[in-house]
Amino acid sequence: MAADTTNLLTVRDLAAHYGHIEALRPTSLNGGPGEFVTILGPNGAGKTTLLRAITRLIPSSGKVEFKGQDVTKFKTNELAGLGIIMVMEGRGLFSDMSVKENLQIGAYKLPGSQADKDRQLDKVFTLFPRLKERLTQTASSMSGGEQQMLAVGRALMADPKLLILDEPSLGLAPRVATEILSTLGSLNKEGLGILLVEQKAPLALKLAQRVYILSSGSVRAELPTHEIKSHHDLAKYYFA
Template identity: 70%
Template sequence: MSGLAMMPDRPLLDVHDISAHYGRVHALKPTNLHVKEGELVTILGPNGAGKSTLLRALTKLTASKGQVLFKGQDISSLPTHALARLGIIMVQEGRGLFGQMSVMENLILGGYTLTGSARDAEQRLDTVFGLFPRLRERTSQVASSLSGGEQQMLAIGRALMANPKLLMLDEPSLGLAPRVAAEIIETLGELNRRGLGILLVEQKAPLALKLAKRVYVISLGEIVAELSAHEIQSHHDLARYYLH
């Protein structure tokens, strides 16, 4: 992760007309977006706007149509596990931890798609523990006994064990105390400064806007605006797009 180079103009993810249905409900209308190498992009929108559906469509956790390119390669037909092997990793809302397994066991499982030496795994663990020192103190503790903030740290740490090239996160601050949420978001900022591309869905706009370079605003299942983060100065600015 720390070895990733900052290449601002290189397309990492390029999405064309991706859409998704739940039965007869058109949950995500044809959508276009892109994330450059080393860029942090956030997706904002009201509850039920289609933010989570978009991430699930991109990672094939929800059936979707459209074209998705990753580093120029067409990955539209690849299943979720193949996307993970390419380095497209998502931290889902709800975290998805193995509650009765220990912190260490959860972390080790995060790297199951990788082949490499034990030293490689140790280096990834060192990176995770450097970002989240509390996890090092709780390696033998079962995941379900952690606080909400620690569980989110573990979910992100487990994702990092897969050595992501693009990290997608769905509402990482959900249910967390403000101080803990800010800590989580700042850690994502540190990862981005190291060169990791990040696509972040976040309900708490002020937190996300501290880090994002660009913002997509989604409402009623479609992206209604693409903006530079500095163009959004208040909730009133967002409301104009939410109520389009």
């Protein structure tokens, strides 16, 4: 099959197992440059497994392409160099390190001089001013919302082309979750491709252009978000 050069991300028949358990049935999806794509689905639908398979954290069959390049055999750390960065579920912060150190590590693969890294740091501070106030604090001592800001800010330090997020609103107060997701919306308007897994459907649907509905380890539907009018529509696909 020819490489797809029009999409930022193309996933073809990606499947994954945990031992003998089939966690993800052959799944295909794509995301265009600068597109905001959301994956919705109930608990245990295989959303996290799908993201972990895309980022090569778990072995899988199928194919993953980024900007037309086959990255199926790439290691996780090599994907970061291409511009694919994921904020994992639970944030994955380096909890004993300071906010500043977490952000510095985020720029590990950022090419360029220290001045470039400082510019990137300023961009992150513009988006999340609270991080600047907490610079010397350890990540573990921050509130849940601040930690999520740090996780997103750290991912942005790498200047990604595709930002993948696994349930960034998990465990956050609605106001904080809205604030963080709105920031993602702004970043998307500036051209950043986003692939978001989220359980808070209303928030995600406001921002995304396209939605995939995942249930029982496979894609049940792919549709533009404006076609989803109510929770009822979603439930129809969730339990189809």
